[in-house]
Amino acid sequence: GGDPWKECMEMAVQLARRAGQIIKKALTEEKHVSTKTSAADLVTETDNFVENVIISALKEKFPSHRFIGEESTAAGSKCVLTDSPTWIIDPIDGTCNFVHRFPTVAVSIGFAVNQELEFGVIYHCTEERLYTGRRGQGAFCNEKRLQVSKETDxxxxxxxxxxxxxxxxxxxxxxxxxxxxxxxxxxxxxxxxxxxxxxxxxxxxxxxxxxxxxxxxxxxxxxxxxxxxxxxxxxxxxxxxxxxxxxxxxxxxxxxxxxxxxxxxxxxxxxxxxxxx
Ligand code: IPD
Missing domain, CATH: 3.40.190.80 (D-Maltodextrin-Binding Protein; domain 2)
Incomplete structure (x- = not known):
């Protein structure tokens, strides 16, 4: 009974918060910026560091799971979604903001099983807002339940x-x-x-x-x-x-x-x- 992926989601929340602290601290420090697919597609040492922190912790706890990470993909890892439990990770979403110290930067951790998305955790690093969604159980920002706009016009x-x-x-x-x-x-x-x-x-x-x-x-x-x-x-x-x-x-x-x-x-x-x- 219960939720088979509860432990995974709790770990995702912990890691998103830990990553968020690292990013918040690094935001004001000197950065080494490189480009990827275009002059506007940026990466820093912190992107790679944070992705490594998240994936290595998850691999240790869930050795049979698969991982898709932004920077692992940039480094040549395959980006395919199989039926296996798969973590889909963006260590710093808003890297250009991060580089410019524009305070709209997040960590994003998604999780899919049988190619169906089970939960998502997004952490706003500077405002310390944690967004979570669990399939069938609602979405929250910190403790507050989220509801989309009903506007049709x-x-x-x-x-x-x-x-x-x-x-x-x-x-x-x-x-x-x-x-x-x-x-x-x-x-x-x-x-x-x-x-x-x-x-x-x-x-x-x-x-x-x-x-x-x-x-x-x-x-x-x-x-x-x-x-x-x-x-x-x-x-x-x-x-x-x-x-x-x-x-x-x-x-x-x-x-x-x-x-x-x-x-x-x-x-x-x-x-x-x-x-x-
Ligand atoms: C990017 C940012 C950007 C959006 C790109 C994303 P990254 O993520 O969200 O605003 O235009 O499509 O890939 O590279 O900062 O993780």
């Missing part, structure tokens, strides 16, 4: 998005074109905060009505998807079909109406799938 929508790493002229044209379409459709506003996971936590909290993005990764989506669904929200593909965790694109919203409005309005920006790299 696009003209009352606050929408969140993130820019994504590609900055070539064609990508920028599509990215700005999508913003232009939404503004022409007279939404209330669009915000870019520099962290996909925290933007998705704002959506789960009802602080925004919809989110869309091209160019994010499974480690930006895994934990947040559980949190949003448990807060009553919708997480789908940008085509309007079911979410594909490896597709590097997403629409999330409080209501089906808002999700479908976005699916109709935005043009696809092509990114290589996470499992094709």
């Amino acid at each position: 696009k003209s009352k929508a606050l929408i969140l998005t993130e820019i994504g790493p590609k900055r070539d002229p064609e990508t920028l044209k599509l990215f700005l074109g999508n913003m232009e379409s939404l503004l022409k459709a007279k939404v209330h506003g669009i915000r870019v905060i520099g962290s996909s996971t925290l933007a998705l936590c704002h959506l789960a909290s009802g602080a925004a009505d919809a989110y869309y993005q091209f160019g994010l990764h499974c480690w930006d989506l895994a934990a947040a998807t559980v949190i949003i669904r448990e807060a009553g929200g919708i997480v789908i593909d940008t085509s309007g079909g079911p979410l594909d965790l490896m597709s590097c694109r997403v629409i999330a919203a409080g209501t089906k109406e808002m999700a479908m409005f976005l699916a109709q309005e935005i043009q696809t920006i092509h990114y290589t799938r996470d499992d094709e790299n």
Whole structure:
């Protein structure tokens, strides 16, 4: 009886808090910044250090589990989701913010079994807010239960998005074109905060009505998807079909109406799938 993954989730909470303390301390210190897939795709020693802290602790406790981590993937590890219990980890979401000391930085730990997301833990490092979602058991920020916005009217929508790493002229044209379409459709506003996971936590909290993005990764989506669904929200593909965790694109919203409005309005920006790299 009970929850078979309870111990795993408790460990995820502990590790997210521990990682958050490391990141908070490192935020004000000197950093060594490198680039990955583009000049805007950044990594620091702290990203690698924190991912290693999290994965080594989990491997010791759960030696049969599998791991997908942002920096392990960058270093050449395969990014495939099998039926095995799998941890999906972003050690620092909002690395560009972290580099600039812009205080919107998170640790994200998701967990899937049989390719189904079981729980998600996201820790806002500077505000010490812990977002959690457990399949079938609701979503919380610290002790407070989360509930998405019930807004269905696009003209009352606050929408969140993130820019994504590609900055070539064609990508920028599509990215700005999508913003232009939404503004022409007279939404209330669009915000870019520099962290996909925290933007998705704002959506789960009802602080925004919809989110869309091209160019994010499974480690930006895994934990947040559980949190949003448990807060009553919708997480789908940008085509309007079911979410594909490896597709590097997403629409999330409080209501089906808002999700479908976005699916109709935005043009696809092509990114290589996470499992094709
Ligand atoms: C990135 C950030 C960024 C978003 C990217 C993410 P990282 O995560 O959330 O805002 O545009 O899609 O990959 O690289 O800082 O972990």
